Amino acid sequence: MAVPQKTDTIAAVATPPGIGGIGIIRISGSGALPVLRRIFQPHRQDLQDYQTHRLYYGCAVDHTGRVLDEILAVYMRGPATYTREDVVELHSHGSWLVLQSILKEVFAAGARPAEPGEFTKRAFLAGRIDLTRAEAVIDLLQAKTEGGVRLAVGQLQGRLEDALAPVQASLMHLLALMEVAIDFPDDDVEIMDTGHQRQQLQKEVIVPLRGLLRLADQGKIIREGVHVVIAGRPNVGKSSLLNCLLREERALVTSIPGTTRDTIEEMISIHGIPVHLIDTAGIHEQEDIVEELGIERARQKMREADLVLFLLDAKRGFTDQDRELYRLIKDRKHLLVYNKIDLVDDEYLNKVEKALGGVSSMRLSTLTHQGLETLQEAIYQIIINGRQVEEQASCAPNLRHKVILAETLQACARIDQALSMRVPADLLAVELQMALDCLSDIVGLTTPEDVLEKIFAEFCIGK
Ligand code: GDP
Numbered sequence: 001m002a003v004p005q006k007t008d009t010i011a012a013v014a015t016p017p018g019i020g021g022i023g024i025i026r027i028s029g030s031g032a033l034p035v036l037r038r039i040f041q042p043h044r045q046d047l048q049d050y051q052t053h054r055l056y057y058g059c060a061v062d063h064t065g066r067v068l069d070e071i072l073a074v075y076m077r078g079p080a081t082y083t084r085e086d087v088v089e090l091h092s093h094g095s096w097l098v099l100q101s102i103l104k105e106v107f108a109a110g111a112r113p114a115e116p117g118e119f120t121k122r123a124f125l126a127g128r129i130d131l132t133r134a135e136a137v138i139d140l141l142q143a144k145t146e147g148g149v150r151l152a153v154g155q156l157q158g159r160l161e162d163a164l165a166p167v168q169a170s171l172m173h174l175l176a177l178m179e180v181a182i183d184f185p186d187d188d189v190e191i192m193d194t195g196h197q198r199q200q201l202q203k204e205v206i207v208p209l210r211g212l213l214r215l216a217d218q219g220k221i222i223r224e225g226v227h228v229v230i231a232g233r234p235n236v237g238k239s240s241l242l243n244c245l246l247r248e249e250r251a252l253v254t255s256i257p258g259t260t261r262d263t264i265e266e267m268i269s270i271h272g273i274p275v276h277l278i279d280t281a282g283i284h285e286q287e288d289i290v291e292e293l294g295i296e297r298a299r300q301k302m303r304e305a306d307l308v309l310f311l312l313d314a315k316r317g318f319t320d321q322d323r324e325l326y327r328l329i330k331d332r333k334h335l336l337v338y339n340k341i342d343l344v345d346d347e348y349l350n351k352v353e354k355a356l357g358g359v360s361s362m363r364l365s366t367l368t369h370q371g372l373e374t375l376q377e378a379i380y381q382i383i384i385n386g387r388q389v390e391e392q393a394s395c396a397p398n399l400r401h402k403v404i405l406a407e408t409l410q411a412c413a414r415i416d417q418a419l420s421m422r423v424p425a426d427l428l429a430v431e432l433q434m435a436l437d438c439l440s441d442i443v444g445l446t447t448p449e450d451v452l453e454k455i456f457a458e459f460c461i462g463k
Helices: 032-039 096-108 118-125 131-142 146-156 159-183 185-191 194-224 238-248 292-304 320-329 346-355 372-384 391-395 399-420 425-443 449-457
Strands: 010-013 020-028 040-042 054-061 067-076 087-094 226-232 254-256 264-270 273-279 307-313 334-339
Touching (some): 010 096, 010 118, 020 032, 020 096, 020 118, 032 040, 032 067, 032 087, 032 096, 040 067, 054 096, 067 096, 087 096, 118 131, 131 146, 131 425, 146 159, 146 194, 146 273, 159 185, 159 194, 159 391, 159 425, 194 273, 194 372, 226 238, 226 292, 226 320, 238 264, 238 273, 238 307, 238 334, 238 372, 264 372, 273 372, 292 320, 307 320, 399 425
Parallel strands (some): 226 273, 307 334
Antiparallel strands (some): 010 020, 040 054, 054 067, 067 087, 254 264, 264 273
16 A cells, blocks of 8 residues: 555544534644644643653743643554554634634744645555444444444445455456466366356355445435435325334434425434435425426425325325325325324224225324324335345445445456356456456455545545
């Protein structure tokens, strides 16, 4: 792995903007210790030198010696640091003004402002972490639910790399065989047992790669979540449903402003999967539901939805207005939900359902919460589409990995075909090398600079 090209010293505030108890400035590079010496006055005046990884109490001062804040400072000698360079952290009070005034002195003392993700990029360039782990740091910072965090932590621990290691080893083994076959063409028969090699390729490379590709879809759901639209006539209980789902998940709720004024969007987590709930209440406030604009907006929301919850008022049954609206929904993935079952008895509902011609539906009361858990479970099952969200999801590839894995699979299909056609070993070796190069792009061994730039640009400054 390459040695970091930039040896200049970078600095940034590493804690989020806003008022916090403490704020941290991170400095990395060969100038970190000289910067510390310039801007920090340790409490112990007889201090000779800073020991690595020890916290010192003192003051941050400007060039005139004026005290900016009382702080704690730590010097961490490379390579036992995040970037493998010398790192200094200054822990001041969390005021943005204080942090900026100290940062200004840090820059005056020789550091320069860090670019977004530059600390993590340096860690990557120094070989401290591979690219999948760098990406995991972004995912971890952006995770919306505990499921997202689990996934990111799994990736941070190198799960994807671990899953790929045997695949790589198997391809390398095949490549070694080809090289032997090239060097000793007379032993051709024994080395080139192509039937066996095709079996190995299938079992040790193609099947695991396909499995990882399938996990990528799960990973997307866990990272980004799904969109569930709550639709129905006015007064069937859409807002009540949204509110009671939110109350259930209070600790995990994040508010996201609706994209249009007609909809309210909130996020809940169902078994760790972010579910964006969209209440289309505003759309149906129009007097006439068949009004064109309203219909178009409703259609748009339905199109974007992974699932539509179609709410009906149990007491009123399936009305003509419901039927009108249902025409928009029935071709989409949806759940029919009779709300307000506290107002009717089972017998009545059975009759209503029968009249619908056996379309399956769920029963709910947002008032008593009867049926709420079953509804949540049904939403979850539809989201995961009958698949098990297994433990293995912790190594789920992201979109970049997915593209590379698909390319590797294509290369493997060519290798398989070449083996079946008994193509000469030197040509096979070329294909095998290509497949291996593809895979090493995942961990970033051969990733082009522009791809790296794009990945690290997703970080915020200070990470
Ligand atoms: P929306 O227009 O579809 O969003 O409907 P709302 O959520 O505003 O509910 C309309 C009315 O129905 C309100 O007065 C609610 O209190 C009532 N409501 C909603 N859900 C239930 C329920 O399960 N049982 C009963 N009895 N009333 C409900």
